[in-house]
Amino acid sequence: MSVYAETAYGRRSKDVDEARRIYQPKQSDITGKIIIFILAGLCMLLFIFIVIGFFFIAKPLTASLTSVEVRNLTYNNNTSSSSSLYFNATLAMEIRIENPNLGFFEFPTSRGEILYNGDVVGEMRINGQRVASFGDLRTEVSAEVGYRGNQKSPVWLKNDIERRLIILETRAKLRGEVHLKDLNKRTVNLKCLMQLNLSDDVIHRLWCK
Ligand SMILES: *[C@@H]1O[C@H](CO)[C@@H](O)[C@H](O)[C@H]1NC(C)=O
Ligand SMILES: *[C@@H]1O[C@H](CO)[C@@H](O)[C@H](O)[C@H]1NC(C)=O
Numbered sequence: 001m002s003v004y005a006e007t008a009y010g011r012r013s014k015d016v017d018e019a020r021r022i023y024q025p026k027q028s029d030i031t032g033k034i035i036i037f038i039l040a041g042l043c044m045l046l047f048i049f050i051v052i053g054f055f056f057i058a059k060p061l062t063a064s065l066t067s068v069e070v071r072n073l074t075y076n077n078n079t080s081s082s083s084s085l086y087f088n089a090t091l092a093m094e095i096r097i098e099n100p101n102l103g104f105f106e107f108p109t110s111r112g113e114i115l116y117n118g119d120v121v122g123e124m125r126i127n128g129q130r131v132a133s134f135g136d137l138r139t140e141v142s143a144e145v146g147y148r149g150n151q152k153s154p155v156w157l158k159n160d161i162e163r164r165l166i167i168l169e170t171r172a173k174l175r176g177e178v179h180l181k182d183l184n185k186r187t188v189n190l191k192c193l194m195q196l197n198l199s200d201d202v203i204h205r206l207w208c209k
């Protein structure tokens with residue numbers, strides 16, 4: 001009995017082995033399938049990351065000055081006089097904010113400043129607003145700028161007034177939120193330089209970061 005059982009078992013198993021050997025898929029087919037599964041998995045992961053990136057992570061926004069108009073410019077034109085040198089003007093600026101996100105961006109009323117040679121010479125108020133998704137917003141901002149040298153006017157001010165060219169820097173940080181599926185805090189930085197020509201009251205050149 002035991003011998004029969006053994007041989008029977010052995011025979012059967014040999015048959016199965018033979019059958020396996022005949023129908024066994026080639027090794028290259030298996031690796032091909034594995035590669036396809038891995039690629040499909042990677043594609044799924046990529047898709048998931050793209051979806052997360054699109055709906056949950058806010059991209060940075062950009063801000064720039066699109067135009068600046070100079071109004072009521074006054075300045076001390078007499079560099080040889082003993083009275084201190086100064087310049088005074090109102091800048092009417094247009095700021096453009098671009099939002100590349102699917103969600104809208106909302107920022108509260110914020111302050112910005114105008115600098116001349118490192119000193120704050122003017123302040124501006126940017127009203128809180130909403131920038132539409134994939135949209136851009138243009139907003140008007142006005143700032144009074146003024147600088148007065150003390151009794152001994154600094155050399156750079158004398159030079160700038162003599163060549164009638166003042167370079168001003170504009171800076172603002174708009175901290176707000178991009179409204180996506182998740183809340184996203186973002187800051188838009190406005191950082192621009194402008195060249196004010198005292199001879200014709202015009203900003204001829206503007207550079208924005
Ligand atoms: C600035 O100029 C405008 C006209 O361009 C005038 O109406 C306004 O009163 C002036 N402002 C100052 C502070 O001089
Ligand atoms: C500057 O002052 C000179 C006289 O010193 C005058 O002739 C000239 O018109 C003034 N320029 C401006 C822009 O005020």
Ligand SMILES: *[C@@H]1O[C@H](CO)[C@@H](O)[C@H](O)[C@H]1NC(C)=O
Nearest residue numbers: 076077078079080081082083
């Ligand atoms: C410039 O200032 C000097 C010294 O104060 C004065 O003598 C001269 O008349 C002034 N020139 C003008 C154009 O105001």
Ligand SMILES: *[C@@H]1O[C@H](CO)[C@@H](O)[C@H](O)[C@H]1NC(C)=O
Nearest residue numbers: 074086087088089144146148
């Ligand atoms: C600058 O402008 C302000 C407001 O227009 C005025 O009060 C001030 O006297 C001006 N300063 C100079 C130095 O002209």
Ligand SMILES: *[C@@H]1O[C@H](CO)[C@@H](O)[C@H](O)[C@H]1NC(C)=O
Nearest residue numbers: 164165197198199200201204
């Ligand atoms: C400033 O304006 C005057 C008069 O329009 C012009 O002659 C001069 O070239 C200008 N300067 C610069 C640096 O643009």
